[in-house]
Amino acid sequence: MKVTNVTPILCHGGYRTWTFVKVETDAGITGWGDATEWVRAQAHARIIEEDLAPLVRGENPFDIEKLWQKLWVASYVGGKDLNVALTGIETALWDIVGKALGTPVYNLLGGRCVERVRLYYDFCNSYGEGFHGTPTWRDGDTSLQGIAKQAALIKAQKFTALKTHPLGLALRPAITRAASLKAITATVEKIRTIREAVGDEVDICMDLNNRLDLPSSMALAKALEPYHLLVLEDPIRQDESPGSYRRLAEATATPIGTGENLYTVWEFRDYLEIGALDVAMPDFCHTGVLQGRKIAALAEAYHLPLVPHNPNSPLSTIISAHLCASLPNFLALEYIPTEREPPWRDGILSPPLGSLVKDGHLELPTGPGWGVEMHEEEIARHPYEEVWYHVRMQSGRPREERGK
Numbered sequence: 001m002k003v004t005n006v007t008p009i010l011c012h013g014g015y016r017t018w019t020f021v022k023v024e025t026d027a028g029i030t031g032w033g034d035a036t037e038w039v040r041a042q043a044h045a046r047i048i049e050e051d052l053a054p055l056v057r058g059e060n061p062f063d064i065e066k067l068w069q070k071l072w073v074a075s076y077v078g079g080k081d082l083n084v085a086l087t088g089i090e091t092a093l094w095d096i097v098g099k100a101l102g103t104p105v106y107n108l109l110g111g112r113c114v115e116r117v118r119l120y121y122d123f124c125n126s127y128g129e130g131f132h133g134t135p136t137w138r139d140g141d142t143s144l145q146g147i148a149k150q151a152a153l154i155k156a157q158k159f160t161a162l163k164t165h166p167l168g169l170a171l172r173p174a175i176t177r178a179a180s181l182k183a184i185t186a187t188v189e190k191i192r193t194i195r196e197a198v199g200d201e202v203d204i205c206m207d208l209n210n211r212l213d214l215p216s217s218m219a220l221a222k223a224l225e226p227y228h229l230l231v232l233e234d235p236i237r238q239d240e241s242p243g244s245y246r247r248l249a250e251a252t253a254t255p256i257g258t259g260e261n262l263y264t265v266w267e268f269r270d271y272l273e274i275g276a277l278d279v280a281m282p283d284f285c286h287t288g289v290l291q292g293r294k295i296a297a298l299a300e301a302y303h304l305p306l307v308p309h310n311p312n313s314p315l316s317t318i319i320s321a322h323l324c325a326s327l328p329n330f331l332a333l334e335y336i337p338t339e340r341e342p343p344w345r346d347g348i349l350s351p352p353l354g355s356l357v358k359d360g361h362l363e364l365p366t367g368p369g370w371g372v373e374m375h376e377e378e379i380a381r382h383p384y385e386e387v388w389y390h391v392r393m394q395s396g397r398p399r400e401e402r403g404k
Contacts, residue, residue, distance in 0.1 A: 001027040001100065003061055006053035006089060008035065008045035009376070010384035011313075014131060014342035017041035017384060018313035020374065021048060021088035023096060025061060031095035032374045034285045034319055035088025036312035038388045040081060047085040051075070056089060061096040068290050080286070083263035087288040091319050094289055098369035105319075105370060109293065109326040116361040117321040119335035120161035120205060120230075121154045122311060124194055130340040144193045151197035159360035161203040161230060161332045164194060166220070169211055179216035184223055191227045203230035203332070205307070210237040210261075214244045221252035230332070231257040231279040231307055238262055245276035257281045260309035265294040272302050279331075283309040284323050285316040292323050300329045310334040314345050314353040318370050321362050335362070348378045 005024040010017055019041050021033040035044050052071050059067055068090055075082050098105045106112055127149040129140030140146060147164075154162050167190055168183030170176045179187075187206075194204055206229055212220070217235035224232065232254050236244050238261045249256045257279030262268050263286055271277050280299040284292040286309075296306055306329050310320045317335060324330045338345070338354045346352030349372045356363050365371025 001025050001029070001061060001096075003056050003059050006048060006056055006092075008048040008085075008088065009379060010041055010045060011348065011379045012342070012382040012385050012387065013313060014345075014387070015137065016312075016388050017386075018315075019044055019084075019088060020313070020315060020379065021092050022374075022376075023056075023061070023089065023092035025096060027100070029096050029099050031061070031092035031097075031099065031369065032315060032372075033088045033090065033092030033095065034313055034316040035084045036285060036316050037080065037084045038311075041384065043081050044085045044088070047081055048088060052085055052089055061093045062100075064090060064093045064097070065290060067093065068288065078263060080261065080263070083288070084286050087285055090288040090290065091285070094319075095369035102368050104322065104364070104366060104368065105289075106322045106325050106364065109289070109323065112325045112364070113328050113330070114325055116358075116363050117324050117330075118161070118332045118361055119159065119357065120163055120203070120307070120332040121157075121159040121360070122163045122334050122336050122340075124150050124154060124162045124164045126150060127153070130337075131342050132339050133343050135342060144190065147190060148193050148197045151194045151202075155198045155202050157337075157360065159202065161205065161360075162194070162198075163205040163207055163233075163334065164190065165207055165209070166190075166211075169208075172211075177211060177213040177216065179212055179220055184216075184220050187220065188223050188227075191224060191229075195227050200228075204228075205230050205233060207233040208235040210234045212236060214247060217248050218251045221248065221254040221256070225253050229254050231255045231281070233257050233281060234260065242271045242274060242276045245271060246274050249276055249278055255279050257307060259283070259295075260286070263287050264291050265298055268295045268298055272298055272304070275302075277304060280304050280306050281309050282306070283312070284320045285310070285312050289319075289323055293327075296323075296327045296329060300327075305329050305331040307331050308333050311336055314341075314349055315370070315372070315374070317353060317362070318349075318356075318365065318372055321364055322370065325364055333362070342382075344378065344382055347375065348382075349374050
Protein backbone atom coordinates (compact mmCIF):
# COMPACT_ATOMS: atom_id res chain seq x y z
CA MET A 1 0.00 0.00 0.00
CA LYS A 2 1.25 3.49 -0.89
CA VAL A 3 0.08 7.01 -0.15
CA THR A 4 -1.21 8.70 -3.31
CA ASN A 5 -2.61 12.02 -2.15
CA VAL A 6 -2.65 14.34 0.87
CA THR A 7 -5.30 17.08 1.06
CA PRO A 8 -5.93 19.65 3.84
CA ILE A 9 -9.58 20.70 4.08
CA LEU A 10 -10.62 23.82 6.00
CA CYS A 11 -14.08 23.99 7.56
CA HIS A 12 -15.94 26.79 9.38
CA GLY A 13 -16.03 25.75 13.03
CA GLY A 14 -18.24 28.44 14.50
CA TYR A 15 -15.66 30.58 16.27
CA ARG A 16 -12.53 28.86 14.94
CA THR A 17 -11.46 26.93 11.85
CA TRP A 18 -11.44 23.15 11.75
CA THR A 19 -8.59 21.78 9.65
CA PHE A 20 -9.00 18.20 8.46
CA VAL A 21 -6.45 16.19 6.48
CA LYS A 22 -7.48 13.55 3.98
CA VAL A 23 -4.85 10.98 3.02
CA GLU A 24 -5.63 8.59 0.15
CA THR A 25 -3.90 5.34 -0.82
CA ASP A 26 -3.63 3.12 -3.88
CA ALA A 27 -5.51 0.41 -1.96
CA GLY A 28 -8.64 2.54 -1.85
CA ILE A 29 -8.34 3.19 1.90
CA THR A 30 -8.71 6.82 2.94
CA GLY A 31 -7.58 8.13 6.33
CA TRP A 32 -8.69 11.30 8.07
CA GLY A 33 -6.52 13.34 10.39
CA ASP A 34 -6.83 16.63 12.23
CA ALA A 35 -4.63 19.73 12.11
CA THR A 36 -6.95 22.17 13.89
CA GLU A 37 -5.46 25.26 15.53
CA TRP A 38 -7.40 28.43 16.13
CA VAL A 39 -5.01 30.76 14.30
CA ARG A 40 -3.18 30.63 10.94
CA ALA A 41 -5.21 27.74 9.51
CA GLN A 42 -4.18 28.70 5.99
CA ALA A 43 -0.53 28.53 7.02
CA HIS A 44 -0.99 24.96 8.32
CA ALA A 45 -2.70 23.98 5.07
CA ARG A 46 0.08 25.47 2.98
CA ILE A 47 2.76 23.62 4.95
CA ILE A 48 0.88 20.37 4.41
CA GLU A 49 0.43 20.95 0.68
CA GLU A 50 3.82 22.41 -0.20
CA ASP A 51 6.29 21.05 2.34
CA LEU A 52 5.04 17.77 3.81
CA ALA A 53 2.77 16.07 1.28
CA PRO A 54 5.54 15.60 -1.33
CA LEU A 55 7.59 13.69 1.27
CA VAL A 56 4.71 11.33 2.08
CA ARG A 57 3.42 10.44 -1.39
CA GLY A 58 4.58 7.01 -2.46
CA GLU A 59 5.38 5.93 1.11
CA ASN A 60 3.92 3.01 3.07
CA PRO A 61 1.30 4.44 5.48
CA PHE A 62 2.19 1.75 8.04
CA ASP A 63 5.63 3.31 8.55
CA ILE A 64 4.31 6.04 10.83
CA GLU A 65 7.36 6.49 13.07
CA LYS A 66 9.68 6.53 10.07
CA LEU A 67 7.53 9.10 8.29
CA TRP A 68 7.23 11.31 11.39
CA GLN A 69 11.00 11.33 11.77
CA LYS A 70 11.45 12.02 8.05
CA LEU A 71 9.13 15.03 8.16
CA TRP A 72 10.61 16.28 11.41
CA VAL A 73 14.18 16.16 10.13
CA ALA A 74 13.22 17.69 6.77
CA SER A 75 11.46 20.61 8.47
CA TYR A 76 14.74 21.75 10.10
CA VAL A 77 12.89 23.62 12.89
CA GLY A 78 9.63 22.91 14.71
CA GLY A 79 7.02 25.29 16.09
CA LYS A 80 3.24 25.37 16.14
CA ASP A 81 2.56 25.60 12.40
CA LEU A 82 4.87 22.71 11.57
CA ASN A 83 3.74 20.45 14.41
CA VAL A 84 0.04 20.98 13.72
CA ALA A 85 0.54 20.27 10.01
CA LEU A 86 2.63 17.19 10.76
CA THR A 87 0.01 15.91 13.20
CA GLY A 88 -2.72 16.25 10.59
CA ILE A 89 -0.88 13.83 8.32
CA GLU A 90 0.23 11.48 11.11
CA THR A 91 -3.26 11.07 12.56
CA ALA A 92 -4.64 10.28 9.09
CA LEU A 93 -2.02 7.51 8.78
CA TRP A 94 -3.24 5.93 12.02
CA ASP A 95 -6.77 5.94 10.60
CA ILE A 96 -5.52 4.14 7.48
CA VAL A 97 -3.66 1.50 9.46
CA GLY A 98 -6.65 0.85 11.72
CA LYS A 99 -8.94 0.51 8.72
CA ALA A 100 -6.49 -1.78 6.91
CA LEU A 101 -6.28 -4.07 9.96
CA GLY A 102 -9.97 -3.78 10.80
CA THR A 103 -9.42 -2.52 14.35
CA PRO A 104 -9.80 0.72 16.36
CA VAL A 105 -6.68 2.82 16.76
CA TYR A 106 -6.75 2.36 20.53
CA ASN A 107 -6.03 -1.34 19.96
CA LEU A 108 -2.90 -0.34 18.04
CA LEU A 109 -1.80 1.66 21.09
CA GLY A 110 -1.94 -1.20 23.59
CA GLY A 111 -5.69 -1.32 24.15
CA ARG A 112 -7.87 0.57 26.60
CA CYS A 113 -7.02 1.35 30.21
CA VAL A 114 -10.54 2.78 30.63
CA GLU A 115 -13.78 1.79 28.95
CA ARG A 116 -14.91 5.39 28.49
CA VAL A 117 -13.09 8.71 28.56
CA ARG A 118 -13.77 11.24 31.32
CA LEU A 119 -14.42 14.76 29.99
CA TYR A 120 -14.11 18.18 31.54
CA TYR A 121 -16.72 20.70 30.46
CA ASP A 122 -15.42 23.84 28.75
CA PHE A 123 -16.57 26.26 30.16
CA CYS A 124 -18.25 27.78 33.23
CA ASN A 125 -18.05 31.54 32.66
CA SER A 126 -21.71 32.37 32.08
CA TYR A 127 -25.17 30.88 31.78
CA GLY A 128 -26.77 30.44 28.34
CA GLU A 129 -23.84 31.39 26.12
CA GLY A 130 -23.40 29.54 22.85
CA PHE A 131 -25.03 28.66 19.52
CA HIS A 132 -27.75 26.43 21.00
CA GLY A 133 -28.62 24.83 17.67
CA THR A 134 -28.54 28.06 15.64
CA PRO A 135 -25.83 29.59 13.40
CA THR A 136 -25.74 32.71 15.59
CA TRP A 137 -23.70 33.04 18.76
CA ARG A 138 -25.41 34.59 21.75
CA ASP A 139 -23.91 35.89 24.97
CA GLY A 140 -24.97 34.68 28.38
CA ASP A 141 -25.36 35.83 31.95
CA THR A 142 -21.87 36.45 33.35
CA SER A 143 -23.01 37.49 36.83
CA LEU A 144 -22.13 35.32 39.80
CA GLN A 145 -25.74 34.15 39.81
CA GLY A 146 -25.40 33.16 36.15
CA ILE A 147 -22.13 31.35 36.82
CA ALA A 148 -23.74 29.47 39.71
CA LYS A 149 -26.60 28.39 37.40
CA GLN A 150 -24.13 27.21 34.78
CA ALA A 151 -22.11 25.25 37.34
CA ALA A 152 -25.29 23.57 38.58
CA LEU A 153 -26.24 22.74 34.97
CA ILE A 154 -22.86 21.14 34.34
CA LYS A 155 -23.20 19.05 37.49
CA ALA A 156 -26.75 18.06 36.50
CA GLN A 157 -25.40 16.80 33.18
CA LYS A 158 -23.14 14.52 35.26
CA PHE A 159 -19.83 16.04 34.27
CA THR A 160 -17.29 15.58 37.06
CA ALA A 161 -14.93 18.37 35.98
CA LEU A 162 -15.25 21.83 34.43
CA LYS A 163 -13.10 24.69 33.23
CA THR A 164 -13.41 28.41 33.93
CA HIS A 165 -11.38 31.60 33.45
CA PRO A 166 -10.28 34.52 35.65
CA LEU A 167 -11.99 37.88 36.05
CA GLY A 168 -10.59 41.38 35.85
CA LEU A 169 -7.35 40.80 33.95
CA ALA A 170 -6.24 43.36 31.36
CA LEU A 171 -7.83 42.71 27.98
CA ARG A 172 -5.54 41.73 25.13
CA PRO A 173 -3.69 43.28 23.40
CA ALA A 174 -2.79 45.15 26.59
CA ILE A 175 0.81 44.24 27.38
CA THR A 176 0.63 44.20 31.17
CA ARG A 177 0.92 40.81 32.83
CA ALA A 178 0.13 41.92 36.34
CA ALA A 179 -3.09 41.00 38.13
CA SER A 180 -4.53 43.63 40.43
CA LEU A 181 -5.72 42.76 43.92
CA LYS A 182 -9.23 43.56 42.68
CA ALA A 183 -8.89 40.99 39.86
CA ILE A 184 -7.57 38.34 42.22
CA THR A 185 -10.40 38.99 44.67
CA ALA A 186 -13.02 38.80 41.89
CA THR A 187 -11.52 35.58 40.53
CA VAL A 188 -11.46 33.97 43.96
CA GLU A 189 -15.11 34.95 44.45
CA LYS A 190 -15.97 33.34 41.13
CA ILE A 191 -14.27 30.08 42.13
CA ARG A 192 -15.97 30.19 45.53
CA THR A 193 -19.32 30.54 43.77
CA ILE A 194 -18.63 27.55 41.53
CA ARG A 195 -17.39 25.43 44.43
CA GLU A 196 -20.51 26.18 46.44
CA ALA A 197 -22.68 25.22 43.46
CA VAL A 198 -20.97 21.88 42.70
CA GLY A 199 -19.62 20.87 46.11
CA ASP A 200 -16.71 18.45 46.10
CA GLU A 201 -18.25 16.26 43.39
CA VAL A 202 -16.91 18.31 40.46
CA ASP A 203 -13.26 19.21 39.85
CA ILE A 204 -12.50 22.79 38.81
CA CYS A 205 -9.84 23.81 36.30
CA MET A 206 -8.89 27.43 35.72
CA ASP A 207 -7.21 28.55 32.48
CA LEU A 208 -5.14 31.75 32.59
CA ASN A 209 -4.17 31.63 28.90
CA ASN A 210 -0.50 32.65 29.43
CA ARG A 211 -1.48 36.08 30.71
CA LEU A 212 0.35 36.62 34.01
CA ASP A 213 3.82 37.32 35.32
CA LEU A 214 5.33 35.21 38.09
CA PRO A 215 4.38 37.36 41.12
CA SER A 216 0.75 37.60 39.99
CA SER A 217 0.65 33.88 39.26
CA MET A 218 1.96 33.16 42.75
CA ALA A 219 -0.55 35.49 44.39
CA LEU A 220 -3.52 34.03 42.53
CA ALA A 221 -2.43 30.42 43.03
CA LYS A 222 -2.03 30.98 46.79
CA ALA A 223 -5.42 32.71 47.01
CA LEU A 224 -7.08 29.75 45.27
CA GLU A 225 -5.59 27.07 47.51
CA PRO A 226 -8.69 26.71 49.75
CA TYR A 227 -10.78 25.66 46.73
CA HIS A 228 -8.61 22.70 45.71
CA LEU A 229 -8.43 23.17 41.95
CA LEU A 230 -7.69 20.22 39.70
CA VAL A 231 -5.22 22.45 37.85
CA LEU A 232 -4.28 26.08 37.29
CA GLU A 233 -3.55 26.06 33.55
CA ASP A 234 -1.10 28.21 31.58
CA PRO A 235 -0.47 31.09 34.01
CA ILE A 236 2.77 32.05 32.23
CA ARG A 237 3.74 31.78 28.58
CA GLN A 238 5.25 28.35 28.02
CA ASP A 239 7.92 29.51 25.59
CA GLU A 240 9.46 31.95 28.06
CA SER A 241 10.82 30.02 31.03
CA PRO A 242 10.39 26.55 32.53
CA GLY A 243 12.27 27.98 35.52
CA SER A 244 9.42 30.39 36.28
CA TYR A 245 7.00 27.46 36.27
CA ARG A 246 9.23 25.62 38.71
CA ARG A 247 9.26 28.57 41.10
CA LEU A 248 5.47 28.80 40.85
CA ALA A 249 4.92 25.08 41.40
CA GLU A 250 7.18 25.19 44.46
CA ALA A 251 5.38 28.22 45.89
CA THR A 252 1.83 26.87 46.05
CA ALA A 253 -0.29 23.83 46.84
CA THR A 254 -2.51 24.63 43.83
CA PRO A 255 -1.54 22.15 41.07
CA ILE A 256 0.17 23.92 38.16
CA GLY A 257 -0.21 22.69 34.59
CA THR A 258 0.74 23.65 31.06
CA GLY A 259 1.45 22.07 27.70
CA GLU A 260 -0.89 23.12 24.88
CA ASN A 261 1.97 25.04 23.26
CA LEU A 262 4.60 22.37 23.87
CA TYR A 263 4.68 19.91 21.00
CA THR A 264 7.38 17.32 21.56
CA VAL A 265 8.81 15.10 24.27
CA TRP A 266 11.93 17.27 24.29
CA GLU A 267 9.96 20.41 25.15
CA PHE A 268 8.11 18.63 27.96
CA ARG A 269 11.42 17.18 29.21
CA ASP A 270 12.67 20.72 29.93
CA TYR A 271 9.75 21.18 32.33
CA LEU A 272 9.50 17.78 33.92
CA GLU A 273 13.14 17.16 34.70
CA ILE A 274 13.28 20.31 36.88
CA GLY A 275 9.94 19.71 38.64
CA ALA A 276 8.15 22.61 36.96
CA LEU A 277 4.71 20.97 36.61
CA ASP A 278 2.14 19.10 38.66
CA VAL A 279 -0.10 18.30 35.67
CA ALA A 280 0.90 17.75 32.02
CA MET A 281 -1.54 19.25 29.51
CA PRO A 282 -0.51 18.35 25.95
CA ASP A 283 -2.85 18.83 23.01
CA PHE A 284 -2.70 15.48 21.21
CA CYS A 285 -3.87 17.04 17.95
CA HIS A 286 -0.80 19.29 18.10
CA THR A 287 1.72 16.73 19.33
CA GLY A 288 0.40 13.80 17.31
CA VAL A 289 -0.06 10.27 18.59
CA LEU A 290 3.60 9.21 18.60
CA GLN A 291 4.89 12.23 20.47
CA GLY A 292 1.77 12.22 22.65
CA ARG A 293 2.54 8.71 23.87
CA LYS A 294 6.16 9.65 24.56
CA ILE A 295 5.06 12.74 26.49
CA ALA A 296 2.60 10.63 28.49
CA ALA A 297 5.29 8.07 29.29
CA LEU A 298 7.67 10.80 30.43
CA ALA A 299 4.95 12.27 32.67
CA GLU A 300 4.23 8.80 34.04
CA ALA A 301 7.91 8.45 34.94
CA TYR A 302 7.51 11.55 37.13
CA HIS A 303 4.15 10.31 38.53
CA LEU A 304 2.21 13.13 36.89
CA PRO A 305 -1.36 12.95 35.54
CA LEU A 306 -2.45 14.10 32.07
CA VAL A 307 -5.29 16.57 31.52
CA PRO A 308 -5.11 17.12 27.75
CA HIS A 309 -6.05 20.35 26.00
CA ASN A 310 -8.73 19.87 23.32
CA PRO A 311 -10.89 22.83 22.20
CA ASN A 312 -10.50 21.87 18.55
CA SER A 313 -12.68 19.93 16.10
CA PRO A 314 -15.08 17.01 16.67
CA LEU A 315 -12.57 14.72 14.96
CA SER A 316 -9.80 15.94 17.27
CA THR A 317 -11.93 14.90 20.24
CA ILE A 318 -12.29 11.39 18.80
CA ILE A 319 -8.56 11.17 18.05
CA SER A 320 -7.59 12.45 21.50
CA ALA A 321 -10.01 10.04 23.17
CA HIS A 322 -8.40 7.02 21.48
CA LEU A 323 -5.03 8.05 22.87
CA CYS A 324 -6.38 9.04 26.30
CA ALA A 325 -8.10 5.68 26.73
CA SER A 326 -4.77 3.88 26.27
CA LEU A 327 -2.85 5.88 28.92
CA PRO A 328 -2.62 4.81 32.58
CA ASN A 329 -2.01 8.37 33.82
CA PHE A 330 -4.89 10.00 31.92
CA LEU A 331 -7.21 12.07 34.14
CA ALA A 332 -9.68 14.11 32.03
CA LEU A 333 -10.03 15.42 28.45
CA GLU A 334 -11.27 18.89 27.55
CA TYR A 335 -14.64 18.92 25.75
CA ILE A 336 -16.65 21.77 24.23
CA PRO A 337 -20.33 20.82 24.68
CA THR A 338 -22.95 20.71 21.96
CA GLU A 339 -24.64 23.97 22.95
CA ARG A 340 -21.43 25.91 22.34
CA GLU A 341 -20.79 24.36 18.92
CA PRO A 342 -22.28 25.34 15.54
CA PRO A 343 -25.28 23.18 14.57
CA TRP A 344 -23.36 21.40 11.81
CA ARG A 345 -20.78 19.93 14.21
CA ASP A 346 -22.58 16.61 14.51
CA GLY A 347 -23.41 16.53 10.80
CA ILE A 348 -19.86 16.32 9.53
CA LEU A 349 -19.13 12.89 11.00
CA SER A 350 -20.98 9.78 12.06
CA PRO A 351 -21.67 8.60 14.58
CA PRO A 352 -22.21 12.22 15.72
CA LEU A 353 -19.87 13.31 18.48
CA GLY A 354 -22.79 14.37 20.69
CA SER A 355 -24.28 10.88 20.57
CA LEU A 356 -21.08 9.45 22.08
CA VAL A 357 -21.09 11.75 25.14
CA LYS A 358 -23.06 10.37 28.06
CA ASP A 359 -22.91 11.31 31.74
CA GLY A 360 -19.81 13.43 31.31
CA HIS A 361 -17.85 10.69 29.50
CA LEU A 362 -17.12 9.85 25.88
CA GLU A 363 -17.90 6.32 24.77
CA LEU A 364 -15.36 5.38 22.14
CA PRO A 365 -16.61 4.28 18.73
CA THR A 366 -15.66 0.68 18.03
CA GLY A 367 -15.24 0.80 14.25
CA PRO A 368 -11.85 0.49 12.54
CA GLY A 369 -9.44 3.40 12.57
CA TRP A 370 -10.91 6.35 14.42
CA GLY A 371 -14.28 4.64 14.19
CA VAL A 372 -16.05 7.57 12.51
CA GLU A 373 -17.03 8.39 8.96
CA MET A 374 -16.30 11.90 7.73
CA HIS A 375 -18.93 13.51 5.49
CA GLU A 376 -16.98 15.55 2.97
CA GLU A 377 -20.10 16.94 1.33
CA GLU A 378 -21.33 18.41 4.60
CA ILE A 379 -17.87 19.81 5.36
CA ALA A 380 -17.92 21.55 1.96
CA ARG A 381 -21.17 23.28 2.90
CA HIS A 382 -19.29 25.23 5.58
CA PRO A 383 -16.20 26.64 3.84
CA TYR A 384 -13.32 28.45 5.48
CA GLU A 385 -13.98 31.89 6.90
CA GLU A 386 -11.70 33.79 9.25
CA VAL A 387 -13.71 33.93 12.45
CA TRP A 388 -11.29 33.66 15.36
CA TYR A 389 -10.00 37.24 15.39
CA HIS A 390 -13.48 38.58 14.69
CA VAL A 391 -15.10 36.73 17.59
CA ARG A 392 -12.09 37.25 19.84
CA MET A 393 -12.75 40.94 20.23
CA GLN A 394 -16.53 40.76 20.03
CA SER A 395 -18.20 42.77 22.83
CA GLY A 396 -14.71 43.90 23.88
CA ARG A 397 -13.97 40.55 25.51
CA PRO A 398 -10.89 38.48 24.70
CA ARG A 399 -11.08 35.13 23.02
CA GLU A 400 -9.83 33.27 26.08
CA GLU A 401 -12.91 34.33 28.04
CA ARG A 402 -14.97 32.54 25.39
CA GLY A 403 -13.36 29.21 26.14
CA LYS A 404 -10.02 28.52 24.44
